Amino acid sequence: MLMTNGVFAQDADAAAGEKLFKNNCAQCHASDASVVVGPGLKGIEERRDFAWLKKWINNPASVIASGDKYAVELYEKYNKTQMTAFPSFGDAEIKNILAYVKASNEAPVASAAPADGAAQDAPQETGGGKFFNIVLVALLAIMALVLVALLAVLNLLSKISGQGEQTGGGISLESLKENFKVLSANKTIRSAVIWLFIILGTKATLDGLYGIGVHQGYAPKQPINFSHKLHAGEMEINCAYCHTGVYKGKQAGIPSASICMNCHNAIKRESPEIQKIYTALEKDQPIEWVRVHNLPDLAYFNHSQHTNVAGLECQNCHGEIPKMEVVQQRHTLTMGWCIDCHRKTDVNAKGNAYYDALLTAHNSTSKESMKVEDIGGLECAKCHY
Ligand code: HEC
Ligand code: HEC
Ligand code: HEC
Ligand code: HEC
Ligand code: HEC
Ligand code: HEC
Numbered sequence: 506m507l508m509t510n511g512v513f514a515q516d517a518d519a520a521a522g523e524k525l526f527k528n529n530c531a532q533c534h535a536s537d538a539s540v541v542v543g544p545g546l547k548g549i550e551e552r553r554d555f556a557w558l559k560k561w562i563n564n565p566a567s568v569i570a571s572g573d574k575y576a577v578e579l580y581e582k583y584n585k586t587q588m589t590a591f592p593s594f595g596d597a598e599i600k601n602i603l604a605y606v607k608a609s610n611e612a613p614v615a616s617a618a619p620a621d622g623a624a625q626d627a628p629q630e631t632g633g634g635k636f637f638n639i640v641l642v643a644l645l646a647i648m649a650l651v652l653v654a655l656l657a658v659l660n661l662l663s664k665i666s667g668q669g670e671q672t673g674g675g676i677s678l679e680s681l682k683e684n685f686k687v688l689s690a691n692k693t694i695r696s697a698v699i700w701l702f703i704i705l706g707t708k709a710t711l712d713g714l715y716g717i718g719v720h721q722g723y724a725p726k727q728p729i730n731f732s733h734k735l736h737a738g739e740m741e742i743n744c745a746y747c748h749t750g751v752y753k754g755k756q757a758g759i760p761s762a763s764i765c766m767n768c769h770n771a772i773k774r775e776s777p778e779i780q781k782i783y784t785a786l787e788k789d790q791p792i793e794w795v796r797v798h799n800l801p802d803l804a805y806f807n808h809s810q811h812t813n814v815a816g817l818e819c820q821n822c823h824g825e826i827p828k829m830e831v832v833q834q835r836h837t838l839t840m841g842w843c844i845d846c847h848r849k850t851d852v853n854a855k856g857n858a859y860y861d862a863l864l865t866a867h868n869s870t871s872k873e874s875m876k877v878e879d880i881g882g883l884e885c886a887k888c889h890y
Contacts, residue, residue, distance in 0.1 A: 517597075522605030525598055529591060532721065532835065536609040542722045542833070543583060546606045559599055564590045585830055586724070587734070641705065648701065652688070659684040724833035725795040729781050738827035744819055751819075755807045759794055762786050797832050798823075804840070805888050815877075816853045821846075840888075847882035851875060 526536065533542035549558065553575070561568050561576065565588040568576045580586075591598075660680060688694055736742050744751060747764055751757035762785045773779045785792045800806055811817045819826060824835030836842055851874045854860035860880075867875045881887055 517600040517604035519601065519604040519608040522601030522603070523609070526602050526605050529589075530602065533588065536606045542586060542724070543588060544579070547610050549606060550603055555599075555603075558603070559594075559596065561588075562590075562594055562599055563592050566590065584726075586833075587828060587830060589825070589828075641708070644701065648697065652694075655688055655694075656684050659687060719837050719839060720799075720834055721837045722833060722835075723797060724831050725797065727795055727831065728793050730778050732830050733826045733832060734828055734830045741827075744826075751808050752813045753809055755809070757808050762792055797834050798838060800838060803889055805890060806843075814853065814857075815850070817850075843888065844883060847877035850877050852877055852880055 526534075530546075531541075535541050535545045536547065538545040538547040553561070557568075557573075557575075565576070569580050663680065663684070736747075737744060747760040748757040749760070762782050765782050766786065769779050769782055782792070811822070812819070822836060824833070826832065852860060852864075854864050854875060860875075863880060864875055867879055871879075876882070
């Protein structure tokens, strides 16, 4: 979709970079100037040299730890959000990504508006969306012109045929109204206008729907600075020690303050953050953790089915929680996301007698492995009450 111009094509491949970017960076970065989780990468090569960028992308934590002023300030500015490290990325991969970022900002914008402003005003819009808008505006403009021209012609005609006499020959409201009636009686024009409204309406609805309720990247500040990086990462406390329902039930569950007290009645008592746990217990008020992941009520999701039966890791759906200082929603949690995995993932049928009959039936009709969709994972009623 992007055009690679001669300069990049020699040593870097923006198309390969686009793929790398979309798969690895796009959940946190935009290629233009807008902030997603991290800063927009537009103009990054003017801000930082290649050596720095390579070190950073390979291991951001070590650049911050080295005391690099720029890195530390950036880290503070983005609320100490840890960027994922990409230690396997060599010069070629990084150059490709940079070439893509550059090319996507240089991609010709086919409108008269200044390219810069347009890119910033509509950060979420894909190239396709922008193109569609331009076509729509052009269509509207043409329609308006045609309408005016037709009105003028009709007016002229009616003048020539002498019907406009009583108005003195000028364009009056009456004659315009009359002409408008004639025009709106014309089937072609009427259906063209109706179609235009249908297209506009559909686009607005779709744009709205795709955005509603999607909270990818959501990482609210919590009432206590509880760190998964410390507890689940460095200390390797098992997830189910705190999320006691996660292998057994629908809800994973958020631990009560008393679970924290198993350790914190002795550890770090003096810390103001830990004092908040004591206060909650003393006042008998639960800690008001802010919910991060939240499906709408119309959808049914069960943890044990996915963790216990399917044998999926938490990471499949929540990202690298043991590396997160603050929990962040990494996936969209949309219906499309659930369905996509159900289409791709094999049923974990090994050692599960429940699936023996299904598996035999499946293997007799298909050479493909048995996916979740084959056991009804795409049926509306499985996920909707
Ligand atoms: C999990 C989210 C996340 C992912 C994935 C991620 N980044 Fe970042 N990135 C950040 C954050 C947050 C910052 C701001 C610094 C900080 O908080 O550590 C940042 C900063 C940067 C910076 C410095 C930006 C500036 O304005 O100076 C560059 C360059 C960068 N990231 C490149 C990448 C590339 C390339 C990828 C993909 C290979 C990537 N990042 C993937 C979150 C992410
Ligand atoms: C010591 C207790 C503890 C351990 C161990 C722990 N968590 Fe948590 N977890 C919490 C608390 C407290 C919260 C609520 C505050 C927050 O969001 O940080 C939470 C929140 C979460 C959330 C977000 C819940 C929401 O609101 O949507 C997820 C996802 C999560 N944990 C996953 C994990 C995973 C995966 C592991 C293991 C790798 C793990 N947790 C280990 C205590 C723990
Ligand atoms: C298995 C033991 C254990 C459990 C359970 C546990 N923690 Fe911790 N927590 C620790 C240890 C160890 C530290 C690190 C103390 C240090 O830095 O010396 C710590 C540090 C912290 C800190 C940082 C304190 C500071 O000021 O540096 C916070 C906040 C915290 N825990 C909150 C919680 C909360 C909330 C829970 C319950 C959801 C919880 N912890 C459950 C062992 C535990
Ligand atoms: C197949 C995807 C998937 C897997 C695997 C998964 N989760 Fe979740 N998790 C979700 C979804 C979706 C939600 C939101 C559920 C809702 O709003 O009803 C969620 C919510 C949560 C929550 C907050 C709400 C609750 O249920 O209490 C916690 C905590 C959590 N998950 C922890 C974990 C842990 C720990 C693991 C691994 C042992 C895990 N999850 C594995 C998809 C998953
Ligand atoms: C990472 C992959 C993955 C994601 C994401 C995922 N699922 Fe699943 N899901 C599975 C697997 C694997 C099974 C098969 C479990 C089994 O063997 O019963 C399954 C089974 C189910 C079932 C039972 C289907 C049946 O036929 O019995 C329901 C319901 C379900 N998932 C709902 C959801 C919902 C709702 C979401 C999104 C919020 C979701 N899943 C996201 C992998 C996933
Ligand atoms: C694997 C689970 C799964 C299956 C199967 C599934 N859905 Fe959904 N559906 C979801 C989830 C999760 C949401 C909520 C997603 C969101 O808020 O973005 C949802 C949302 C919806 C919504 C509301 C959309 C909105 O924007 O509020 C409708 C309508 C819907 N589904 C219809 C269907 C129909 C019809 C089918 C069968 C053809 C179906 N779903 C099958 C998981 C599923």
